[in-house]
Amino acid sequence: MALTGVLRPGFIQLRVLDMAASVEYYTKRIGFHVVTKGEDGRVYLKAADEFDHHSLVLRQADTAGLDLYAFKVRKDEDLDSFKKRIEDYGIEVDDVRAGEQPGIGRRISFVIESGHRIELYAQAEMSEPKPLIHNPDVWSVEPHGMRARRMDHALLYGPNIEKVLNFFVKVLDFECAERVDMPDGLLAIWLTAGMKAHDIAFVNHPEPGKFHHVAFELEDWKDVGNAADIITRYNISIDIGPTRHGITRGQTIYFFDPSGNRCEVFAGGYTYYPDHPTRTWDEKEIGRGIFYYERQLNDAFLSVVT
Numbered sequence: 001m002a003l004t005g006v007l008r009p010g011f012i013q014l015r016v017l018d019m020a021a022s023v024e025y026y027t028k029r030i031g032f033h034v035v036t037k038g039e040d041g042r043v044y045l046k047a048a049d050e051f052d053h054h055s056l057v058l059r060q061a062d063t064a065g066l067d068l069y070a071f072k073v074r075k076d077e078d079l080d081s082f083k084k085r086i087e088d089y090g091i092e093v094d095d096v097r098a099g100e101q102p103g104i105g106r107r108i109s110f111v112i113e114s115g116h117r118i119e120l121y122a123q124a125e126m127s128e129p130k131p132l133i134h135n136p137d138v139w140s141v142e143p144h145g146m147r148a149r150r151m152d153h154a155l156l157y158g159p160n161i162e163k164v165l166n167f168f169v170k171v172l173d174f175e176c177a178e179r180v181d182m183p184d185g186l187l188a189i190w191l192t193a194g195m196k197a198h199d200i201a202f203v204n205h206p207e208p209g210k211f212h213h214v215a216f217e218l219e220d221w222k223d224v225g226n227a228a229d230i231i232t233r234y235n236i237s238i239d240i241g242p243t244r245h246g247i248t249r250g251q252t253i254y255f256f257d258p259s260g261n262r263c264e265v266f267a268g269g270y271t272y273y274p275d276h277p278t279r280t281w282d283e284k285e286i287g288r289g290i291f292y293y294e295r296q297l298n299d300a301f302l303s304v305v306t
Contacts, residue, residue: 003074005082005173006193009200010072010121011054011104012154012214014261015061015306019043021258022058029230030216030263031145032056035127036102044102047150047216048141049131052124053103055151056214064259065306066211069154069200070107070119071172071193082120083108085171103127112167114158115208146227146265148216153198153266155212157205157305161186164202174199177272178247178279180286187286190248197248197269210305213254213262220267221251227265231255239300246292247281254301261306 016022023043026032032045035054044054052072059067073079083093086108096107096119105123112118129141158164168174168191177197180188190198203212218224224242231238231253239262241253250269256262281289287296 003194005078006071006073006120008072008194008196009055009151009153010052010070010124011057011101012069012151013042013057013059013067014211014214015063015065015067015259016058016257016261017061017064017259019058019060025236025257026056026058027145029145029234029236030265031143031148033129033141038102042101046127047148048129048139048143049149050151051126051130053127054101057101063306064211064261066116066154066156066209068109068117068119069156070121071199072124073120073122076105076122079106079108079120079122082172086110089167089171091167098123113160113163114156114202115210116156116158146216146230147218147223148265149219150217152215152217153196153200154214155201155203157203157210157212158208159204159206161189161202161204165189165191168200175272175274175276176278177276178281180247180281180283180289182283192272195271195273197250197272205305207305211261212305213264215264215266218265218267224251224253224265224267228253239304240291240294240298243294244292246285246289247279259306260304262304 035044037043043058045056046054086093091110094109098106103125107119107121109119132140174191177192178190188203190201193199228242237256239254244251248269251267254264
């Protein structure tokens with residue numbers, strides 16, 4: 001499948017309360033690497049299996065949560081096309097200069113109906129460590145911690161999910177892979193820009209701009225078990241898992257960083273193609289949809305957001 005327009009998630013910027021503890025957590029426990037630290041104190045990190053300059057940005061703040069979630073597009077001219085489409089849709093677009101984040105080209109930035117800031121960019125420098133490309137071994141530096149291979153997706157909580165769905169499908173050309181319908185309306189959506197089960201997901205929530213989790217991709221179920229061992233060994237606050245989703249079919253475990261931001265490590269999931277129908281769930285089976293083995297939701301997963 002030839003990917004055009006929006007390719008995939010690029011980077012996520014999170015607010016953290018203790019930068020030193022957060023850097024230790026995301027490097028030693030998740031398995032990321034520090035690329036650089038900005039003059040403003042932001043720290044830029046990546047997984048060794050990612051080419052682009054960074055995929056995770058940490059910003060010291062008084063409250064935890066999400067600053068922005070950025071997607072990479074295929075070509076620089078795509079930014080101009082999307083800017084016009086977004087403005088024609090009725091959403092104001094801000095231009096962000098190249099270099100505002102190290103290694104990243106110009107960006108366009110906008111706030112969607114759920115209250116979240118989304119950005120698009122096309123150009124990113126490479127940084128070390130990165131995958132080998134000539135007679136490549138399976139890894140360039142020895143994996144460590146949970147052995148995360150990439151920043152994979154995010155789940156966001158906010159209002160106006162029907163409008164969010166319409167915007168992502170009609171303006172950004174995403175597809176809705178799965179959804180949960182309740183008697184009083186749409187509860188949740190899983191959206192993909194390519195062939196993954198999801199690149200971003202939303203749950204209907206009265207407060208705008210809330211962050212549920214960022215997910216890091218692992219190779220397989222064995223690595224999810226390794227992550228659980230690390231969580232227990234270092235007494236990391238856990239939400240639920242290891243378990244599996246019915247929705248997306250991913251193998252998963254949820255836990256919290258030192259600031260209270262929820263993280264997920266995720267393996268598996270099905271391949272999505274644009275000609276596939278949207279998979280749907282209703283209120284009778286939502287527990288099995290979210291946690292396939294337990295077949296019920298837990299209170300923390302539903303209520304704890306930053």
